[in-house]
Amino acid sequence: MEIAFYGDKFVDINEKVIPIQERGHQFGDGIYEVIRVYNGTPFLLNEHLERLENSAKAIMLQLPTTIEELKQIINEGLQKTEFTEVEIYIQITRGIAPRAHLFPTVSSELSMTFKNARIVDKDKREKGVTVTLMEDERWKNCYIKSLNLLPNVLAKQKAASEGHEEAILVRDGFITEGSSSNIFVVKEGTLYTTPASIQILHGITRAAVIKLANKMNIPFEEMKFDVSFLKQCDEAFITSTSVEVLPISKIDEVELSADRPIVDTLKVEFQNLYL
Structure with missing residues (x-):
């Protein structure tokens, strides 16, 4: 009920x-x-x-x-x-x-x-989802979880209308986060995510994933990265309370490898936190 x-x-x-x-x-x-x-x-x-x-x-x-x-x-x-x-x-x-x-x-x-609770489709969780890049038009204080979500709603709806799971937002050439998620990328064995500034929500799942990476000795760095860095990554995933750890399979026209050793490991370890 x-x-x-x-x-x-x-x-x-x-x-x-x-x-x-x-x-x-x-x-x-x-x-x-x-x-x-x-x-x-x-x-x-x-x-x-x-x-x-x-x-x-x-x-x-x-x-x-x-x-x-x-x-x-x-x-x-x-x-x-x-x-x-x-x-x-x-x-x-x-x-x-x-x-x-x-x-x-x-x-x-x-x-x-x-x-x-909303449940992520098993096929999406296994195969990953597609995302599209979009200009970040939100206000500056995105670390506040406020009710003012119209720019997020519009970005999410535009992404969905184009067949994507999420809109990845870009501000001044750098990746911030998704319309309702944080984003991580893996390149040459190192895990990266946007620093926890006022420009992004300090996600609870984001913080949990960072703790897991440190516990598992996965090289990790908070770093501002641009569109080119994102599209040239080896693995990528989004995090949030509702999607947990969700792999990205395609960024606009760029397809990522289906071989995701770090993402798959973090996905399992995160699920072990509540099982």
């Missing part, structure tokens, strides 16, 4: 509960997190909630609950839903007030959904 939480109680997921003068609805004035639950257990929960706190601080937003209270709501929601493989969406906005640009003197609003 899919359920939702809004304000201070659990509600039907299809119930219309967002007031018209809600700041998230009118301004995108809020933040969010997506947490994957495997076999009833939230994966990397503390890391996700720490990033939620950091996003709140970055936009000067007071959380409506403590982190411990959030954990209690999450646990209660997991008890109420019949699913064990769950995707939890948490959204916090600046609250309900007459529309004006200045911050209102009201409490922030919490909403949450508990839905059956």
Whole structure:
């Protein structure tokens, strides 16, 4: 059963509960997190909630609950839903007030959904997916997991309409990340990813993969790299909460080798973290 939480109680997921003068609805004035639950257990929960706190601080937003209270709501929601493989969406906005640009003197609003987790197609996970390069038109503070995702949505939709799984974004000639993922490449045995600056989301799965690479003594470097470097790589993959570690088979017109020793190893080791 899919359920939702809004304000201070659990509600039907299809119930219309967002007031018209809600700041998230009118301004995108809020933040969010997506947490994957495997076999009833939230994966990397503390890391996700720490990033939620950091996003709140970055936009000067007071959380409506403590982190411990959030954990209690999450646990209660997991008890109420019949699913064990769950995707939890948490959204916090600046609250309900007459529309004006200045911050209102009201409490922030919490909403949450508990839905059956999306599963990546086995064929895509094994064979990889195609991606396309696109200009990064987002704002500068992409490290904040804010509700302002229209450029991401447009990039993802354009990529999908052209038959691709993801849009890989390019800013000033350098690769930043995907529209809803981080990107890694392998070249001559070394693993590379874009540095964790304000220009990219500091992905939870990204951080987990970096820890695995270090644990396995895979040479690793955070480095800005351009389109040419990307297209000349030996292996490439994207990471996110929903896709985990997903190989890239083709970048626009450039086909990558189906032999992916490092990607395949990291994919298995990542799955071992929650199995």
